[in-house]
Amino acid sequence: MPTTQPSLDGVARNAVVIIAVIAAGAALWLLRGILTQLALAVFLAVIIDGLSRVLELRLPSLPKAAPLPIAIVLTIMVLIGVVWLIADQGVGFASQMKGYGPRLEGLVAGAAHAVGIQDAPSLAELIRRANPGQYADDIFNRTQSILSDTFYVLIYLAFLIASRRGFRRKIVAMFPHNAEREEAVMIFQRIRNGVEQYLWVQTVTGLMIAGGSLVVMLVLGLDNALFWAFLIFLASYIPIIGGFIGIAFPPMFALVQFPTWWQAAVLAGVLWAIQFVVGNLVQPKMQGDSLNIDPVVVLLSLGFWGLVWGMPGMFLSTPLTVMAMIILAQFRGSHWIAVLLSANGNPAGAPGRQNPLDNAPGGKPQVKKVSSRQKTPAP
Numbered sequence: 001m002p003t004t005q006p007s008l009d010g011v012a013r014n015a016v017v018i019i020a021v022i023a024a025g026a027a028l029w030l031l032r033g034i035l036t037q038l039a040l041a042v043f044l045a046v047i048i049d050g051l052s053r054v055l056e057l058r059l060p061s062l063p064k065a066a067p068l069p070i071a072i073v074l075t076i077m078v079l080i081g082v083v084w085l086i087a088d089q090g091v092g093f094a095s096q097m098k099g100y101g102p103r104l105e106g107l108v109a110g111a112a113h114a115v116g117i118q119d120a121p122s123l124a125e126l127i128r129r130a131n132p133g134q135y136a137d138d139i140f141n142r143t144q145s146i147l148s149d150t151f152y153v154l155i156y157l158a159f160l161i162a163s164r165r166g167f168r169r170k171i172v173a174m175f176p177h178n179a180e181r182e183e184a185v186m187i188f189q190r191i192r193n194g195v196e197q198y199l200w201v202q203t204v205t206g207l208m209i210a211g212g213s214l215v216v217m218l219v220l221g222l223d224n225a226l227f228w229a230f231l232i233f234l235a236s237y238i239p240i241i242g243g244f245i246g247i248a249f250p251p252m253f254a255l256v257q258f259p260t261w262w263q264a265a266v267l268a269g270v271l272w273a274i275q276f277v278v279g280n281l282v283q284p285k286m287q288g289d290s291l292n293i294d295p296v297v298v299l300l301s302l303g304f305w306g307l308v309w310g311m312p313g314m315f316l317s318t319p320l321t322v323m324a325m326i327i328l329a330q331f332r333g334s335h336w337i338a339v340l341l342s343a344n345g346n347p348a349g350a351p352g353r354q355n356p357l358d359n360a361p362g363g364k365p366q367v368k369k370v371s372s373r374q375k376t377p378a379p
Helices: 009-030 032-058 067-114 123-130 132-162 164-174 178-220 225-235 241-257 262-287 295-315 317-328 335-341
Strands: none
Touching (some): 009 032, 009 295, 032 067, 032 178, 032 295, 067 225, 132 164, 164 178, 178 225, 178 241, 178 317, 295 317
């Protein structure tokens, strides 16, 4: 009598999914030199697209073709302003560091005596031992790499913006049936809305933290307060650890600048309080459950994307995880991975959630039937 063999379809399918995830991670790491630039360009394109739609909704008197060019110009102006701020404030910070030598000498001697070292080395001796000259080539290569990456990001961005109209035709050609096309458009809208929601919340809360920190640093008289506030704002885009990194450096340099320690203590306490209030009270209310990602997954994704793509991966870790969760939820074999990534076990999420950038009357337009003559949202 033949015995019934247990079905291995589910086990085999899950094994294939796990192998595919590992292979995808290896491919992301091997192609990081290209994909990081493309990913940054895509997220810049998302920002420009969202800003364009905001201008279209808030300023209906603008010509139909005006919002996109205005959004591009505004984004480029912001990028130029960021580069100028870093260059201007960075040069001033480096020049002021030369005057902190005696104070640094005293801090080094005090720290050495606190741990039982009586004959503390001088600051000049520490610099000589560190031999900073050996890192000059590495710093030059990294600077050259950053400039090269920025150039390629802008090139990718230009081609992405130029291919917006072609994207609509590709969607129609890829999904000739209305049902398939409707599902693809809804998936794309969920990805776009999730990324825009994350960028919107992180930008607003980052500005709140940086603005409050700037006021405190100006009141205390900390040098280069604008430079530190900008670094705090950038660090706010790194989940979990970014806020703590951003508020750690200003108090450390307050110890160097001021002859007494109370300024650094007050600065550290106030910056921590601002970070705590915004991060634990304001941000959760703004974000709600829109991302639907488990907090443990946020931490793991930070480590994974940081390992694969370095600093750009840490900045983009949460949006990339949102995209991966939404895409994995569409396939039966990988649906269980999306469930594990989600916060409530429902990676599909609630349809029709309002996006803060879609403030048109009646909320976000519902996707009904999409024909070849109807517009498909551009990326």
